[in-house]
Amino acid sequence: MSVTDELVAANGSYAASFSGGGLPGPPSRHVAVVACMDARLDVYRVLGLGDGEAHVIRNGGGVVTDDVLRSLTISQRKLGTTEVVLVHHTKCGMASFDDDEFVAELESDVGHRPGWAPGAFADTEQDVRDSLAAVRACAFLPHTDAVRGFVYDVDSGALTEVA
Amino acid sequence: MSVTDELVAANGSYAASFSGGGLPGPPSRHVAVVACMDARLDVYRVLGLGDGEAHVIRNGGGVVTDDVLRSLTISQRKLGTTEVVLVHHTKCGMASFDDDEFVAELESDVGHRPGWAPGAFADTEQDVRDSLAAVRACAFLPHTDAVRGFVYDVDSGALTEVA
Numbered sequence: 217m218s219v220t221d222e223l224v225a226a227n228g229s230y231a232a233s234f235s236g237g238g239l240p241g242p243p244s245r246h247v248a249v250v251a252c253m254d255a256r257l258d259v260y261r262v263l264g265l266g267d268g269e270a271h272v273i274r275n276g277g278g279v280v281t282d283d284v285l286r287s288l289t290i291s292q293r294k295l296g297t298t299e300v301v302l303v304h305h306t307k308c309g310m311a312s313f314d315d316d317e318f319v320a321e322l323e324s325d326v327g328h329r330p331g332w333a334p335g336a337f338a339d340t341e342q343d344v345r346d347s348l349a350a351v352r353a354c355a356f357l358p359h360t361d362a363v364r365g366f367v368y369d370v371d372s373g374a375l376t377e378v379a
Numbered sequence: 380m381s382v383t384d385e386l387v388a389a390n391g392s393y394a395a396s397f398s399g400g401g402l403p404g405p406p407s408r409h410v411a412v413v414a415c416m417d418a419r420l421d422v423y424r425v426l427g428l429g430d431g432e433a434h435v436i437r438n439g440g441g442v443v444t445d446d447v448l449r450s451l452t453i454s455q456r457k458l459g460t461t462e463v464v465l466v467h468h469t470k471c472g473m474a475s476f477d478d479d480e481f482v483a484e485l486e487s488d489v490g491h492r493p494g495w496a497p498g499a500f501a502d503t504e505q506d507v508r509d510s511l512a513a514v515r516a517c518a519f520l521p522h523t524d525a526v527r528g529f530v531y532d533v534d535s536g537a538l539t540e541v542a
Binding site: 218219220222223224225226227228229230231234236237238239241242243244245246247248253254255256258260261262263264265267268269270271272273274275276281282283284285286287289290291293294295299301307308309310312313318321322326327328330331332333334335355356362364366370371372373374375377 | 381382383385386387388389390391392393394397399400401402404405406407408409410411416417418419421423424425426427428430431432433434435436437438439444445446447448449450452453454456457458462464470471472473475476481484485489490491493494495496497498518519525527529533534535536537538540
């Protein structure tokens with residue numbers, strides 16, 4: 217039995233006791249969260265979010281890529297969100313390697329370089345600041361006045377805001 | 380008090396009772412989930428996932444973009460995941476608009492077109508199939524034999540696999 221099979225079985229139990237249907241698509245709290253994909257960061261629990269309340273966008277690092285700006289643009293213009301919360305975290309895997317070395321490794325293994333930059337970073341707080349700046353500078357977003365960034369401590373469970 | 384302030388306050392309560400520190404970065408169940416950002420899709424609960432068990436990558440639609448392939452490549456090569464689970468869902472906001480019209484709207488409002496395609500789709504199951512194919516075709520991923528795709532029903536809580 218694969219892990220995927222186990223997740224499907226777990227969903228069977230979830231669905232059997234599910235009573236949360238009928239919610240609308242637009243997030244009821246009008247907020248979009250952009251967070252790292254890290255397994256220790258259960259965004260709904262960490263931020264006290266319930267079903268239907270917030271968009272949750274996640275990728276390696278929680279960095280603000282074009283795909284994140286695409287998702288935020290849809291979130292704000294089509295589904296009514298107005299606030300953005302960025303969540304990076306301590307002990308991030310993105311701080312454990314170097315972009316140039318990783319690209320060289322990929323090129324050596326596969327025969328060509330990826331069309332994307334891996335996005336590794338050494339300074340988590342600076343990466344939050346860069347991400348805040350990228351969201352605020354996006355011309356397609358109608359709401360950039362309520363954009364805030366945080367570092368989540370995976371060992372304490374606490375958020376610290378990055379100014 | 381903004382919604383963001385409310386989320387920060389909720390995190391204070393979460394951190395006060397937090398006892399899950401010390402987990403390693405690599406996901407203990409070696410799986411990465413790629414899902415839509417939809418607010419009704421609480422991935423950890425829907426799949427029965429606990430802290431530290433799986434990477435969770437999310438964007439508008441759960442579509443497999445370059446940024447998702449970047450994140451999966453890091454997930455597999457740097458953090459040891461070997462299975463991929465794609466989760467799209469019923470009543471998706473991405474099925475509520477048309478790419479060409481949305482791009483025209485953005486160009487009219489902002490003065491230029493975005494560098495990304497919005498990624499709207501009309502057929503959710505076909506979009507899952509396209510996403511499965513995109514993951515399986517990615518040369519940078521060492522593990523593409525356990526890639527499966529599902530549609531989550533936001534009204535029943537149940538997953539249905541797309542073959």
